[in-house]
Structures are given as structure tokens and as C-alpha cells.
Amino acid sequence: MLQKKSTKLTLLASSLILSSMALQGCIPAVIAVSAAASGAYVAHNRNSPSGIWNDVNLAYDARQQMIKKMPQLEQGRAYNYINFTAYNGALLITGQIANQTYKDQITRIALAVKPRVVYNQLTLGAPQNTSQAIQDSWITTKVKTRMVGKVDPTRVKVVTQNGIVYLLGIITPFEAAAATQVARTTDGVRKVVKVFDYIKQQKLSPEEAKQQL
Secondary structure, eight states: OHHHHHHHHHHHHHHHHHHHHHHTTOSOTTOOOOHHHHHHHHHHOSSOHHHHHHHHHHHHHHHHHHHHHOGGGGGGGGGGGEEEEEETTEEEEEEEESOHHHHHHHHHHHHHTOOSEEEEOOEESSOOOHHHHHHHHHHHHHHHHHHTTTSOGGGOEEEEETTEEEEEEEEOHHHHHHHHHHHHTSTTOOEEEEEEEEOOGGGSOHHHHHHTO
16 A cells, blocks of 8 residues: 555655646656656655655745735736746756846745745846856756766756756765866856755665665
8 A cells, every 4th residue: 555655745745846847847748758758767766755845845836925925026027037946955046137126025925835945046147148048958968978887867956047057956975076077077067056965874775775876
């Protein structure tokens, strides 16, 4: 019975991952992502299926509350240039906003949905242009691809905004160093910001520990 419940939760989390990626514009509509691929993501991710589900809800709730409580963002659809990414209860906010007052209000709104911590990395200024958005998407793809063979890319969430790469994950210091080095040496990256939760080496399974050598 417990195994069946766990399987259902994993499949639900997988579905939510795909839905959240589509909502955030991370994947074009023409690209089909298989359930097997998302299932593999859940299997390797150190965040639990319920944790992944909670993260999806956290990011969604924060965004919806922002749109509801800040009608001024309707002008020019400014809310489209503000991104919420949740990982293990931490809420990262990236994008562009018109002024500091708006930025502070978004921080308060984010805190109200009860994340573990909020990292408001919004920059003040004009919205990002399409060319830069495409470049950022390409940087994210390159960073994730270059991680293969150095650190499990399913354990590191990569968010790129205006050439700045944000790294999230539940990983060891060894994995963090490897992921950071990959990001820093990727063409087009201006800066790397680490938003990691660290796990001690002793907490790893024997199989995982071998990968750290």
C-alpha cells in the first residue's frame, strides 16, 4: 500500500514538474518531454516527491499573490518579467522591476506564502529583451549539458537571468564546487550565484559516495 502511494506521488510530482516548466516558459510547446524523463528527474533528485510538489505550489502561489496584490504590474504586463523558482522550500525571485518600492513589496508578498527563505534577486530597470532571454535559455542549456560526467545535472537547478547563473540544489560541497566550476567556465556567463543546501558526505549512500571520488 505504501509503495503504491509513493509511486502515485512520484508520478504526480513528475507531472507537476512538466506543468511548472511549461508555465515558466522553460520548454517550447513543440517539445514533448516524456514521463520517463521526468520520472528519472524525481528518482535522482534529493528533494522528495512531496517536496517537489510543495515547491511547485510555493512558486505558483507567490506569483499569483503578486499579480493579485500588485495591479500596477498589469501595465506592460510587467509581471511577465518576474520569475519565481522554488527549491527545497527556498524561493528565488529573478527578473526586472521598475523600482525599489515594488521590489520590497514583492519580497513581503513572497514571505507571506511561507517559504523557508526568500532570495529576491530582482534588478531595477527595463524589462529584458527577447534576444537576452533567448541567450539566457541557451546558457542554461549549455551549463546543464556540460555538467554531465562531472555532477548529476538532475540534482542542480539552473536559472539564468541576464547572464547571471543561479544554482540551486541539495548537494555535497564536492558537487557544489564541480557545478560552480562548470557554470563559471561556460561561455556567456557573467556571474554565478550559489543557492545550495548542503548535505554531508556521510549522509550519502555508498553508491553516491563513489561518485564523489
